[in-house]
Amino acid sequence: MNGATLSDLLLLIPELILVGMALALILVARRIRKTSVAVVGTVLAALAAALASVWALPDGATTGFGGMITLDGYSQFFKVLIAATLAMAALLSVKTIDGETVPRGEYHALLLLAATGMMLAASALDLLMLYLALELMTLCSYTLVGATVKSPLANEGAIKYFLLASFASALFLYGISLTYGVTGSTDFVAIASALSEQGFGANPLLLVGVGLVTAGIAFKIAAVPFHVWAPDAYQGASAPVAAFLAAGSKAAGLAALGRVTLVAFGSQAEVLAVFLAGLAALSLIVGSLVLLAQTDMKRLLAYSSISHAGYALLGLIGGTAEGTSATMTYAFFYVFMTLGTFGVVIALGERGEKLEGYQGLASQRPAIAALMLLFLLSLTGIPPTAGFAAKFVVILSAVRAGYTGLAVLAVACSVVSAFIYMRVVVLMYMREPQEPAPSRFPVAISAALALAALVTLIGGISPGTVVVWAISP
Amino acid sequence: MNEYIGIAVMFVLAGGIAGAMVILASTLGKKNPTPEKLAPFECGKDPFSLPMGKLAIKFYLTAILFILFDVELVFLYPWAVVYRQLGLLGLTEMGVFLGILMVGFVYAWDNGALEWK
DSSP states (O other), X not given: OOOOOGGGGGGGHHHHHHHHHHXXXXXXXXXXXXXXXXXXXXXXXXXXXXXXXXXXXXXXXXXXXXXXXXESHHHHHHHHHHHHHHHHHHHHXXXXXXXXXXXXXXXXXXXXXXXXXXXXXXXXXXXXXXXXXXXXXXXXXXXXXXXXXXXXXXXXXXXXXXXXXXXXXXXXXXXXXXXXXXXXOOBHHHHHHHHHHHTGGGOHHHHHHXXXXXXXXXXXXXOTTSOTHHHHHHHHSOHHHHHHIIIIIHHHHHHHHHHIIIIISGGGHHHHHHHHHHHHHHHHHHHHHHHTTOOBHHHHHHHHHXXXXXXXXXXXXXXXXXXXXXXXXHHHHHHHHHHHHHHHHHXXXXXXXXXXXXXXXXXXXXXXXXXXXXXXXXXXXXXXXXHHHHHHHHHHHHHHTTOXXXXXXXXXXXXXXXXXXXXXHHHHHHSOOOSOOOOOOOHHHHHHHHHHHHHHXXXXXXXXXXXXXXXXX | OGGGHHHHHHHHHHHHHHHHHHXXXXXXXXXXXXXXXXXXXXXXXXXXXXXXXXXXXXXXXXXXXXXXXXXXXXXXXXXXXXXXXXXXXXXXXXXXXXXXXXXXHHHHHHTTTTSOO
């Protein structure tokens, strides 16, 4: 194994910035008197990390740490996306995380560390590194879900999340050990070369190993049947944490899955496609159907995120570079429209968490209602929003890969889920208000909402601005 | 096979010395049994109790602090063995590692984890 040198650290500048800020926040945690200090620190670190990711553009891909970490267009794309998720989650937290029930410094330090894990997952070039990165993300997420210690729902959600995620981690590790046993390596490139020699057929254990690795990552993106944790965790967590999990955990999981399926197991795409198509079909059906029965806004968005995991997986089935780019585009737009929808829920406070709370919102606060309309149209996938462009590219790649049936299913599920999204719109625009108008909310939330709305609109009108950056590994 | 003879000798010696101590103590030793002496001993605690028993939550904090230093030692030992080969880079890396662990310790200290109240 090659030794690491100090120049390898240059590959990890964005992660180092986030860790540095997290450590600083932990050190001064007891002395932070204002929430804004922690929020500003986190947002600045996220901005610096995003700039560092863009600036550190190498000539082609560079690897370091003995081939464990890489810096390429793919990891850069996801690092910028995760930095944006982090910044928006921090901005959306100003109202909910006020330092009375949840300690501010610790909360933002955990957000930063979870984002570090997500970024590492996008750059990992080794199964064990990937495991460590995803564990860093999930360990911080358990604590974030249970951060509101006094709330029984939060405790329940955190414990369920912890137990199920530990089980999924064990599956993932078992998959890694089986893959190592057959191919003799945990390195993606070495696995790929071993696979192209012997193939899946040579050893059925390898098939089990690959299935378990896929299952472990599918848990992070909450794809059916590994989705059970999501509704409870989202409902129990405070809304900004749920937003961060829905957007960040999915982006990191898709980044990891994209690289694993294309680089490590790429030569056996036909076998892997069976797993992925199954996950996608189940996620689409279960997500869209159960979505219809929800009345709690956070649970509704949890099922929405489950069905969106299904759409995002459509791009990976073909095992082609174009398909992976489509999934990257999907992940990008999904993050912004989900954070935007959660942003509206957070801005409305108590009232935003129930479906009935949206009655007559348009007559009381037309601007907020218009924003919600935009995000809901995008989640449904109606032009001219980013959601349409995102769905278009992934369904197109499924058709190109020869999965026409799955593409039809995706469109049908889109129509089914439109019922519930449009029900919120009907409640907002066609009902009389039942509750007093919501109070004003901090400017930080407006900033996050504006960014989400901007990306959702630009992505709908000219998706090419994002698509050109979505370069598969 | 030869390299395993040392291990066999060690097993025999360890077993012999430990066995001799037990036998000598039970045959030659003075017997003065009291209830305290007859009780099975485990770190000052009754080793057998129902799981419903109460335990001060403060012990958990101590356990977490213990893990902090435990992890540190687990990593320090192998590092010390190959210290010369690693050179300056190894020293820096260990410094960073200890620094991060110490941030956690300072945080715990700052929040009163070391005060038994």
